[in-house]
Amino acid sequence: MSVNQPVVEPATPISRVETFAHTGFRVPDPFAPRQRPGSSFVNALLATALFRCWHILLFFAGWSTLITVLNHHGHKLFIQPTLLTVVGTVLGFIISYRTTSSFERYNEGxxxxxxxxxxxxxxxxTIWFHVPNAPPAEGMSEQEAAARSLIEKKSAINLLEAFAVAIKHYLRGEDSIYYQDLYHLVKFLPAYALPAGLPASPTDNSVFNDDSHNRSPVSPQTIVTNSFSSPISENPYPNGLSSSGRQPTITIAPISSVLHQRNSNSATSPSSLPAPVSIGAPGKRSSYYNGVTSPVSANLQKEKERMILTRQDENYLMPAHMPPKYSVFDLFPFSLLVKCLTENGKDVKGKKGARIRAKLRNEAVSHNLPLxxxxxxxxxxxSLQNRKICDVPTTNTLLLSLNQLVDSLTGLERILTTPIPFSYSIHLWVVTIIYCLALPFQIWSTLKWITIPGTTVISFIFFGFLVAGExxxxxxxxxxxxxxxxxxxxSIIRNELRAVTSTPPPNPTRWAFVPENNLLFSNYTDERVTPEQWIARGPNAMQRNLSQF
Structure with a gap:
């Protein structure tokens, strides 16, 4: 048979068996344009710096109007524009550095x-492909050993998804595990008594509650009332939201501790992990979750238990996505009252109030669940090392990946806990305000009535960069x-991990020798030779075809 002789295609199509039979995952495109142009314009406007500094621009527009009118009526309220060039250049560099520093934090995140x-x-x-099944113990069948290994692998891979989800909630100040996208991944794990990983302020005892859905503090007893705007579906978190797309109304009141319990009578387990938690009586309705928080000086080696919810109570899990809604306190001048009211324990609605409450967490609020x-x-x-299941390179890869996860967590904490120094930030604001106040006096002699829009535009340039950086x-x-x-x-981590585990590790003897792999050593697409036919021709024929490239 000649090497270049074409192969006749089979009359019936070739079927592929046991080769990635999963159907894939469809997710919305985050970069796709919105369907409603009006909504897209409003969202784009809300995302600009103009929405965050419009009240400042109104003030300087009024100020420039006052100076312009007074000058127009004969009052000589203008100065030489020498400072306009000198101070403006320096101020531009400083604001540029401030914005660049903020963008570096954004990019680092x-x-x-x-x-x-x-x-x-x-x-x-590495876990799914390179960790072999553990050999069966005495009295254990091969089938049972393989099933146990599969459960171990899938549980460990689920913890990778839980790690990313826990970081998301941790960075947003949403403590505890009782969220639709997190609870089912970690509910079976006993809790370590780890210290808080984020800084704390003892001045605030308020709860992260915004509008119809409230955030749970780290160490409160939580009361969940049966007041839903729409029930959550039985399968609670395919997309992190309820089936209707609306979020449940959950009322949360702080009492003494969160949905965590410290087992003060249990001793430290000699094993590598704490003993499993005990699950409450099945079918018993829990209208609230009791918990007792031990003092800070307690032995951190003692175990901690998590309350396991009944199937019925899982309907009350908090949504995976809980953005605060806009309120009147997000608008000037009401926004000036937010910090004072929040520090006094008032539940101020809106996005600004939520940001301030996130900064005023009490000392127990940030339980480091990702760690x-x-x-x-x-x-x-x-455990893999102790049982000598994996070889050294595989173990090193697993340890390296775990170190990367912890390194990322530490870096994200560093960004969150290292703000721009207050003295630098406030000095920059003061200098910018003074410059913009003096601006109408310097440009009146040249621009006349155009001083008003000119001052407003220049103020928007400077203050826009400041608020965007913040x-x-x-x-x-x-x-x-x-x-x-x-x-x-x-959309990325969860779906990709599910895709990895959706099929057993593919065997190269199956996918490399399928008939569809018929362009291995061919120069032309019109010659289709299957792997089995190349085997019959021998390696010399393969090498001859390779030499023709």
């Missing part, structure tokens, strides 16, 4: 989230320009 995605992909692929999950992933790797300084919240953390955790 995105880079660290990319590292979380990379480490999750690497670790999941907890890293300990369980580390215990899985340690907005992207913390890119992990719910602002229009913040990072889309839900897209990272739901």
């Amino acid at each position: 995105r880079r660290l989230w990319s590292q979380v995605i990379l480490a999750s992909r690497t670790m999941a692929r 907890e999950l890293s300990l369980y992933l580390s215990s899985y790797i340690a 907005e992207i300084e913390n890119p992990f919240g719910y602002d229009k320009n913040d990072l889309n953390l839900d897209h990272f955790t739901h």
